[in-house]
Amino acid sequence: MRSAHPEHLLELLTFESLPVPEAVLKGIRDAKFETCTPIQSKSLPITLGRKDLAGQAQTGTGKTAAFLITLLTRLLENTPPLDPKGKAGPRALIIAPTRELARQIEKDALLLGKHCNFRIVCVIGGVDYDKQRNQIKDGVDILIATPGRLIDFYKQKFFSLKQVEVLVVDEADRMFDMGFIADLRYLFRNCSSYDKRQSMLFSATLNHRVMELCYEHMNNPVRVAIEPEKAVVDAITQILYHVGQHEKFNLLLGLMKKEAGEKVLIFSNTKIECEILEWKLNHNGFNAGQISGDLPQKSRIRVLEKFQEGELDILIATDVASRGLHIDNITHVINYDLPQDAEDYVHRIGRTARAGNKGTAITLCCEDFAQHLERVEDYLKNKIPVSWPEEELFLEEKEGKPPMRKRRGPPPKARKPDSRRPAKRPVRRRTQPSAAR
Secondary structure, three states: OEEOOOHHHOOOOEHHHOOOOHHHHHHHHHOOOOEOOHHHHHHHHHHOOOOOEEEEOOOOOOHHHHHHHHHHHHHHHOOOOOOOOOOOOOOEEEEOOOHHHHHHHHHHHHHHOOOOOOOEEEEOOOOOHHHHHHHHHOOOOEEEEOHHHHHHHHHOOOOOOOOOOEEEEOOHHHHHHOOOHHHHHHHHHHOOOHHHOEEEEEEOOOOHHHHHHHHHHOOOOEEEEOOHHHHOOOOEEEEEEEOOHHHHHHHHHHHHHHOOOOOEEEEOOOHHHHHHHHHHHHHOOOOEEEEOOOOOHHHHHHHHHHHHOOOOOEEEEOHHHHOOOOOOOOOEEEEOOOOOOHHHHHHHHOOOOOOOOOEEEEEEEOOOOHHHHHHHHHHHOOOOOEOOOOHHHOOOOOOOOOOOOOOOOOOOOOOOOOOOOOOOOOOOOOOOOOOOO
């Protein structure tokens, strides 16, 4: 596998200096992009030269724009292929691990591709099945999808993948973590041949499993990497508070009062804690919503839209639910729980200080999760600055208890007696042997 030029020799490019069609440049100007990010400066000269690429970059580094600009450019330069069997199919396929990330890619594609006149469809689970099916049947140039719903439609022969000119896999390491590897291999095998398409894969880590996938299904990809610790934006002010679990919510209340009116994203490690925090913050006079794996997709979308539009000041999320979140003007990220995975810490705090803005990342380190701190700081190659909270930051919470957690799904059915089975014979207890025996 080839490697790109060393990072210390890298000069950040301007988009106007790249061989990009005017229709794509108009979309770039609409997005107010001027100078490439490091991952864009490294990857675009390679991918615009029609070479395959394996890129290591965190969410929030600009990788989405990198593959979309390449994809749009290639489709504009190529004549649409004709399928001899007459089956409609996408010219480009983008596969993402989560629904939120797929929707965000769709949003970016619509913005950057506004002047390209391509039909862009996003296919994910949890939303209108018939509507998505009809959109595909009406024809699609760029298909963005999560693996499950994509394979469902493909097996029903609604479209062919033999016309795919560009294939993109985003957050490949998450695909492995979420158990999608068999689905990925199935899609690779059913797409156009690796030497007849351009493939791009992006991942937070290019570990052995990810690279094995590249060797099997890509055409000698060039490997580029932005080191994880460099993905942490310098403009983020990091603060760590050591606090007992029993006082953690009291400190959170004080922080919320101190930062009133700001746009705050709170991370918790569990779905149950997200629901409890939502109830407790609203009960104490704040305007909060939560997204977790248990929340139906339509409800998740509604909560995210409210947070983006300013109807909610506080959003609470788990790591899985937050993948692919691109929300402007988040001023504070609060790690209510310290994450077990050091990469998740970088991902979390990267939700703030975007697009040149400044931001603050606050971590509440309690005894339940303190064992993860050393791992996070080793990953950062730096200590997170510690601050000691003043007594007035600990606020009393309003009395009350969260309602009982609702059961997810229908209640278990009572088992009916099976008339075909013989009745169980009563069990006889053995008596103690008599002394005479």
